Amino acid sequence: MPDTPPRPYAALPSSEVDLVLLGxxxxxxxxxxxxxxxxxTVATVVTRKVAGPVADSSILRTVELGMSASEEDMVQALLKVGADKASRPSGTRPVLLANADFLVALIAAHREELGKHFHLPLLADEVLHAVADKATFSEMCTEIDVPTPRTVVLDFASGTAPEVPELELGWPLVAKASRSSAYNAVSFPGKRKVFEIEDVHQLKDLITRLTDAGYRDRFVLQEMIPGDDTAMLSVTAYVDTQGAVTLLGGAQVLLEEHTPGALGNPAAMFTTDLPEVFEQSVRFLEHSGYRGYANFDVKIDPRDGVAKFFEVNPRIGRNNYYMTAAGANVAEPVVADLIEERELTRLVPRQEILYSIVPWPLLRRYIVDPDLRDRVQQIRTRGTVHPLAYGVEGCRRRLYVLTAMANQVKKFLQHYPRPSTHGF
Structure with a gap:
């Protein structure tokens, strides 16, 4: 099992650091x-259910709300945690972070009241609304010559099924919600994070299901960029309150998750330098007036070798530990920015490491390029990390990580039994 030994704590900054997490x-x-x-820091985690990733941990305390908890319940729980000065005798103001689009949107909707208790590394409302919308994101990229896949937008705002326009994207095509925070509010049979649409009949069926489910936002249709999971790139950044990009790094994806609700989340990746993609990422962040954490999804188009930007998540992303493991601790920029209020020289990963939540034999099976497989094998021997495999944790956590990795094998055999040329 990949693991890393506990690291010595750095000297605390001038103010003690506290952290509250939603999710x-x-x-x-x-x-x-x-x-x-x-x-x-021992973080406080506020969540509807204390599931495996945060259960039985010595580095955090949990506040469990129950699966029936509403968004208002979550806000009230955060306010209660923020007002609890007894647990912070020095009067420290915690940093509040979330790592799901709808939770980021929830915090933003209550930024005034939450901001009285927490540091909030959030985008301005108008910027958040723009960049979290995949359709608007594509338009913004076009304005500054950042390549994106060809895109067509369907609007469900009227409550009636939109007409299928003339499409020149080719078949199959990719369909996904323009804003995941709006998509999270609806449920219907066959719901997936991303759809591969083979023909117009499948597209019309999806439109009907979305309409019947009460979906009232936009849906984007994009050309299918060829290439399997190994053509994907991930870029992670932080922009401070002065507009400086103080964290920037990236990785080549090796394998993505393929369960319907998690499709596209990286399951394995290795850190690598991506100069042109980094420059384009910074260009977008500066153009949009971005603040806080960002995570870009990018894919290399084998037809022309151009990196096409799919979206930016207004949060750090669930795969963020690859940055910390490679030498760019993701906590440092937000602490320097909001707690220490100091300028920070940009942090970039310095080590080449393999990040993986799946066993090596399974990962190896999906890397079909022999040269890439050999390269990953070499990286693996130098450093392999699993975000949940932290040496300070006890036996229950170690057992959970082993069980979770075994479950990944079952999931891949069920949902993605063999590698494909397009990743679906």
Whole structure:
């Protein structure tokens, strides 16, 4: 099992660092781990259900709300945690972070009241609304010559099924919600994070299901960029309150998750330098007036070798631990920005590491390029990390990580039994 030894805590900054997290997935634990590694912080996690990624951990405390908790319940729980000065005798103001689009949107909708208790590394409302919308994101990229896939937008705002326009995207094509925060509010049979649409009949069927489910936002149709999971890139950044990009790094994806609800989330990747993609990412962040954490999804188009930007997530992303493991601890830029209020020289990953939540034999099976497989094998021997495999944790956590990796084998055999040329 990949593991890393506990690291000595760095000297605390001038103000003690405190962290509150909303949610309970792998990415939330990875954030808690980064703060613990750097500052010794024991985070508070507010979540509907204390599931495996955050259960039985020594580096965080949990506040469980129950699966029936409403968004208002979550806000009230955060306000209660923020007002609890007894747990912070020094009067420290915690940083509040979330790692799901709808939770980021929830915090933003209540930024005034939450901002009285927490540091909020958030985008301005108008910027958040623009960049979190995949259709608007594509338009913004076009304005500054950042390549994106060809895109057509369907609008469901009227409550009636939109007409299928003339399409010149080719078949199959990719369909996905323009804003995941709006998509999260509806449910229907066969719901997926991303759809591969083979023909116009499948497209009309999806439109009908979305309309019947009460979906009232936009849906984007994009050309299918060829290439399997290994053509994908991930870029992670932080922009401080002065507009400086103080964290920037990236990785080549090796394997993505393929369950319907998690399709596209990286399951394995290795850090690598991406100069042109980094320059384009910074250009977009500066053009949009971005602030806080960002995570870009990018794919290399084998037809022309051009990196096409799919979207930017207005959060750090669930795979964020690859940055910390490679030497760019993701906690440092937000602490420097909001707590220490100091300029920070841009942090970039310095080490080439393999990030993986799946066993090596399974990962190896999906890397079909022999040269790439050999390269990953070499990287693996130098450094392999699993975000949940933290040496300070106890036996229950170690058992959970082993069980989770075994479950990944089952999931891939069910949902993606063999590698494909397009990743679906």
């Amino acid at each position: 309970g997935d792998i990415g939330i634990y990875a954030l808690a781990r980064a703060f613990h590694e750097k500052y010794g």
